[in-house]
Amino acid sequence: MADFWKRFSRNRGAVIGIIILAIVVLVAVLAPLLFPQSPWRMVQRPFLPPLAMEQYPLGTDALGRNVISGLAYGAQVSLLVGLVSTVAALLIGIPIGALAGYFGGWVDDALMRFTEFFQTVPSFALAIVLVAIFEPSIQSIIAAIAIVSWPPVARLVRGEVMSLRSREYVEAAILSGQTNLTIILRQVLPNTLSPIIVLASLMVATAILLESSLSFLGLGDPNMMSWGYMIGAARTVIRQAWWLSFFPGVAILLTVLALNLIGEGLNDALNPRLARRGK
Amino acid sequence: MMDSVTEPVLQIRDLKIALPEGADRDFAVDGVSYDLNAGEILCIVGESGSGKSMSANATMGLLPELVRPVGGEIVFEGKDVLKLSDSEMIDLRGRKIAMIFQEPMSALNPLMRVEDQIAEVFEAHNLLTPRERKRRAVELLTEVGIPDPSKAARAYPFQLSGGQRQRVMIAMALALEPKILIADEPTTALDVTTQAQILELIRNLQETHGMAVMFITHDFGVVAEIADRVAVMQYGKIVESGTADEVLDNPQHPYTQKLIAAIPKLAAEPSEVPADKAPILEVEGLNKTYVTGGGMFFSNARVVHAVNEVNLTLREGETLGIVGESGSGKSSVGRCLVRLMDPDSGTVKLAGQDMATLTGSALREARKSIQMIFQDPYASLNPRSKVGQIIAEGPMAHGVSKTEAYSRAVKLLELVDLDALAIERYPHEFSGGQRQRIGIARALALEPRVIIADEAVSALDVSIQAQVLDLLADLKERLNLALIFITHDLRVAAQICDRIAVMQKGKIVEMGPAHAIFDNPQNAYTRTLIEAIPGREKELAAAG
Numbered sequence: 001m002a003d004f005w006k007r008f009s010r011n012r013g014a015v016i017g018i019i020i021l022a023i024v025v026l027v028a029v030l031a032p033l034l035f036p037q038s039p040w041r042m043v044q045r046p047f048l049p050p051l052a053m054e055q056y057p058l059g060t061d062a063l064g065r066n067v068i069s070g071l072a073y074g075a076q077v078s079l080l081v082g083l084v085s086t087v088a089a090l091l092i093g094i095p096i097g098a099l100a101g102y103f104g105g106w107v108d109d110a111l112m113r114f115t116e117f118f119q120t121v122p123s124f125a126l127a128i129v130l131v132a133i134f135e136p137s138i139q140s141i142i143a144a145i146a147i148v149s150w151p152p153v154a155r156l157v158r159g160e161v162m163s164l165r166s167r168e169y170v171e172a173a174i175l176s177g178q179t180n181l182t183i184i185l186r187q188v189l190p191n192t193l194s195p196i197i198v199l200a201s202l203m204v205a206t207a208i209l210l211e212s213s214l215s216f217l218g219l220g221d222p223n224m225m226s227w228g229y230m231i232g233a234a235r236t237v238i239r240q241a242w243w244l245s246f247f248p249g250v251a252i253l254l255t256v257l258a259l260n261l262i263g264e265g266l267n268d269a270l271n272p273r274l275a276r277r278g279k
Numbered sequence: 280m281m282d283s284v285t286e287p288v289l290q291i292r293d294l295k296i297a298l299p300e301g302a303d304r305d306f307a308v309d310g311v312s313y314d315l316n317a318g319e320i321l322c323i324v325g326e327s328g329s330g331k332s333m334s335a336n337a338t339m340g341l342l343p344e345l346v347r348p349v350g351g352e353i354v355f356e357g358k359d360v361l362k363l364s365d366s367e368m369i370d371l372r373g374r375k376i377a378m379i380f381q382e383p384m385s386a387l388n389p390l391m392r393v394e395d396q397i398a399e400v401f402e403a404h405n406l407l408t409p410r411e412r413k414r415r416a417v418e419l420l421t422e423v424g425i426p427d428p429s430k431a432a433r434a435y436p437f438q439l440s441g442g443q444r445q446r447v448m449i450a451m452a453l454a455l456e457p458k459i460l461i462a463d464e465p466t467t468a469l470d471v472t473t474q475a476q477i478l479e480l481i482r483n484l485q486e487t488h489g490m491a492v493m494f495i496t497h498d499f500g501v502v503a504e505i506a507d508r509v510a511v512m513q514y515g516k517i518v519e520s521g522t523a524d525e526v527l528d529n530p531q532h533p534y535t536q537k538l539i540a541a542i543p544k545l546a547a548e549p550s551e552v553p554a555d556k557a558p559i560l561e562v563e564g565l566n567k568t569y570v571t572g573g574g575m576f577f578s579n580a581r582v583v584h585a586v587n588e589v590n591l592t593l594r595e596g597e598t599l600g601i602v603g604e605s606g607s608g609k610s611s612v613g614r615c616l617v618r619l620m621d622p623d624s625g626t627v628k629l630a631g632q633d634m635a636t637l638t639g640s641a642l643r644e645a646r647k648s649i650q651m652i653f654q655d656p657y658a659s660l661n662p663r664s665k666v667g668q669i670i671a672e673g674p675m676a677h678g679v680s681k682t683e684a685y686s687r688a689v690k691l692l693e694l695v696d697l698d699a700l701a702i703e704r705y706p707h708e709f710s711g712g713q714r715q716r717i718g719i720a721r722a723l724a725l726e727p728r729v730i731i732a733d734e735a736v737s738a739l740d741v742s743i744q745a746q747v748l749d750l751l752a753d754l755k756e757r758l759n760l761a762l763i764f765i766t767h768d769l770r771v772a773a774q775i776c777d778r779i780a781v782m783q784k785g786k787i788v789e790m791g792p793a794h795a796i797f798d799n800p801q802n803a804y805t806r807t808l809i810e811a812i813p814g815r816e817k818e819l820a821a822a823g
Contacts, residue, residue, distance in 0.1 A: 168659035169669075171619050172721060175651055176673030177643040186672070190663040 007269040014265020020258035024251075028075035035069035039225040050243050061230070061244050062237055071251055074227040078255060081142055081211040082204040088146035090200060093153025098184050098192075100154070101161030112158070115151045123148035127210060131219045138221040141214060145207045156199055160192040194270035198263050205259035212252050227252050287314035288355070288458050288491045289338065289376075295350035296333050296342065296515075307333045307346060309515040315459065320485055320492040322502045322523070325512035326538075326740035327711075331495050333515075335461045337361065339378055340368050355459075374404055377452035381464040383444035387436040393420070393447050394432035400454040419450040424480060441605075442473035446480065453484065460485070461493045466501060470604035470767065475811035478504050497740065499542055500770070500814030503527055511535045527817065541745040543774035545818055547793035559761050560593040560616070560649075560729050565625035565635075567611055585611040586622065587785035593729065598755065598762040600776030600793065602769055602808070608785040609765050613731045616763070617651050618642060629729065647677060650722040654734035656714035660706035666692075666717055667702025673724045684724075691720040695750060712743035716750065723754070731763045736771060748775055769812050773797055781805045 009015055027034075037043065042064040043056070050059040050067075058067040100111040118126075127144045134140035164170060165188070173183045214220055215228030216235075227248040234244030296308040307330045315321050325331035336342050338353050338360055353360040355375070363371065372378075380386040388396055397419060398412035407415065413432070420428035423446040436444055445465060452460055462481065466474040482505055485492045494505060502509055502523065510520040511532065519532040530536045567586040585608040593599050603609040614620040616627055618634060627634040629649055637645055653659035660669055670691055671684035679687070689699045695716040706714055715735065722730055732751065736744040752775060755762055766772050772779055773793060780790040781802065789802040800806045809815070 168653040168655060169661040172651065172653065172659060172718070173661075173672065174619065175617055175646055176676060176721070176725060177646055178672060178676040182672075182676065186664070187661050191661070193663075 004269050008265050011265040011268050013261040017258040017261030020254050024075050024255050027072050028079050031072035039070040039073040047241050058247050059243050070225045070230055073225040077224050077226040078208045082208040085142045085145035085207045086200050086203045089150040093150035094157050097154035097157025098161050101158035115154050119151045136219045145210050161188055164188050164191055198267045201263035205256040288317050289315040290354040293351035297349045299345040306515050311517055313510050315491045317491050318489050319507040320505055322506035322509045323495045329512040330515040331512045332463050374455045376459040377457040378461040379448045379452050379465045381467050383448045389436055393434055397451050400451050423450045441469050445477055459491045463495045472811040503814035503817040541742045543770040545773055547773040547797050549794050556594040558592045559595050561628040562591040563626045565589040566623045584785045593761050596759050598776045600772040600779040601765045602772050603782035607782040609782045613733045613765050617649055647725040648727050649729045650727040652718050652722050652732040652735040656711045659718050670721050670724050695720045715747055729761045733765045
């Protein structure tokens with residue numbers, strides 16, 4: 001573990017990523033304490049520019065709502081959607097990939113054709129359709145994002161499992177009489193963990209972007225303030241009130257960037273042999 | 280032998296190469312000095328991790344990243360190679376000093392025709408016209424004895440055999456008439472008959488071209504075949520050097536003595552297993568074919584008969600060796616016996632029960648009696664499981680309680696001479712030989728009656744190999760096991776086996792008691808195999 005941190009911290013970008021993400025998490029967790037009032041509540045005159053009043057450092061929006069409060073509550077939504085949908089996608093993708101890779105043959109064919117069915121449909125279009133059918137809510141958004149983002153997980157796990165399947169320790173496990181389920185869970189999957197973790201960190205970033213895009217189009221949960229919604233609502237007034245779309249945009253950018261940096265750091269730390277050269 | 284008054288072409292003086300922090304020792308090479316004389320073959324011998332390749336790599340400027348020379352010098356033509364600029368180094372490589380590697384497939388570009396790869400050597404040094412380069416390529420291929428050189432020149436590496444690829448590598452190395460040829464384990468990946476041919480080729484070329492050859496190897500048999508002088512390395516230092524005869528016949532340093540003593544002797548003892556013991560494993564008419572290719576159109580399927588009508592009997596307490604070169608089907612036989620692979624036809628009777636047709640839980644139950652030891656001590660243990668779990672998993676899968684399985688694991692570790700504390704550790708904390716012991720403990724955990732060892736000692740250094748072989752022989756005796764020992768190494772087979780089956784192209788061509796096979800081989804192929812064993816002539820001469 002100490003070794004892991006040493007390798008991880010050697011990647012300076014990854015450390016910066018961790019710091020940014022820690023700040024975002026902190027803000028999301030502390031949002032109800034920092035801003036006891038609902039972010040939907042009108043608190044001042046509309047279009048108050050940033051730094052004009054000490055209480056509202058990032059100004060107010062077209063309805064006089066506090067922008068900084070909206071950002072804090074938006075962080076909650078983004079992180080929640082990012083994490084839960086990624087976990088859901090892993091729960092769909094890992095079993096499908098593991099079964100396809102382990103058993104091969106017609107099982108593999110059937111599962112992979114099923115996976116390709118999802119891959120051939122443009123993922124954002126599918127997400128829009130799913131959210132529109134289920135009515136926009138945080139649950140339906142999470143479900144839609146999970147449904148469009150599991151195929152890469154399945155393909156990755158399948159590839160890893162296929163190469164691990166023929167390792168001698170798996171053969172030894174077969175000979176020692178372990179059942180296929182035990183072998184998959186104990187011998188094979190633990191060894192696919194590294195690439196899955198790296199992929200998952202990047203999937204969280206993609207999920208946050210997807211959620212923002214859906215909210216931007218007005219398909220967000222109407223009861224939850226989110227970064228995408230804030231940008232969407234501000235787009236008509238972008239010339240009069242730049243700050244309304246700028247700050248949520250920066251928040252999305254930084255969070256996604258942080259996750260990507262972390263993903264790269266994890267990749268270096270978990271696959272030391274593949275670590276890129278150069279100091 | 281050469282008259283050795285010639286001037287050294289390469290002088291290595293007090294060379295020190297530092298390893299990165301956290302390695303198991305500070306210096307890969309620590310104060311090494313030796314001369315390479317014109318027209319001689321110098322063998323650098325050592326076990327894995329001895330630093331035997333490092334001084335050669337330093338000479339070529341091929342040290343891995345973070346590994347750098349920190350002292351001493353390598354003098355070639357009056358200049359210190361370590362201080363040359365990049366462009367001087369490029370001129371040196373290939374033109375003055377050439378190198379061949381262990382794995383010719385990965386050393387050749389798979390997407391380039393052989394003639395283009397050879398021509399590239401001239402191109403890199405701006406020599407000859409394109410037309411002349413191709414002509415030279417064919418000449419060189421002729422010189423290294425490739426059958427049908429003009430056709431081979433147009434071939435891609437994958438169309439050639441391992442030995443032919445190594446010949447291509449040698450042709451490339453010879454292209455610019457270098458003064459020094461460095462050969463880093465060039466025959467280790469090759470079959471024994473091919474190895475003998477390549478060694479002879481290197482010997483002949485060295486004489487006709489008057490090159491100096493630095494030959495790096497772990498195999499004393501190869502040393503006996505080819506070396507004029509020998510330097511033995513251990514932990515980055517040269518512990519002994521001298522002419523081949525001195526070192527091999529009268530080793531002075533205890534390490535050299537130990538290494539030479541560890542080499543399995545070629546003579547097999549007459550078997551002590553009484554012929555009336557009950558057979559435990561009877562194999563009849565075993566067949567396995569592989570079909571590759573053969574799409575819907577155009578291409579014909581390629582059918583390989585990997586196991587062809589194999590019949591075997593293994594008696595209780597007996598060790599049967601299956602020997603053969605790569606592709607002979609020896610491993611396929613082993614895998615069919617334990618049903619890691621399903622045979623196409625034939626019966627495998629284990630204590631009277633036919634293994635070949637069992638499925639599901641009946642197969643799992645039957646497999647308790649037949650276990651396997653694998654070749655690669657690094658790939659055969661799950662890197663994410665603790666040793667205790669690795670050994671206890673098998674019995675637990677058969678319903679043994681966890682405490683019972685772990686206490687049995689401790690006993691098994693003691694049985695294979697490992698510390699009981701090992702159960703709490705991960706495989707990467709152990710050396711190759713120790714891992715192989717863990718693999719043996721795992722195989723024994725289910726109390727099998729037959730063990731199949733598939734090249735179980737091939738990946739180990741010779742001194743470790745001797746220990747593992749002794750352990751296997753001892754365990755076999757104590758636990759009354761029957762052993763099928765699959766190997767390409769006839770020396771190992773001679774040491775451990777009671778009976779030997781020689782396989783070629785999927786068929787058993789000869790089977791009999793080990794001493795009979797070695798003393799009086801009946802089959803022509805068996806004779807070729809035995810004659811190709813490196814160091815054999817020397818051993819015969821020594822035995823009188």
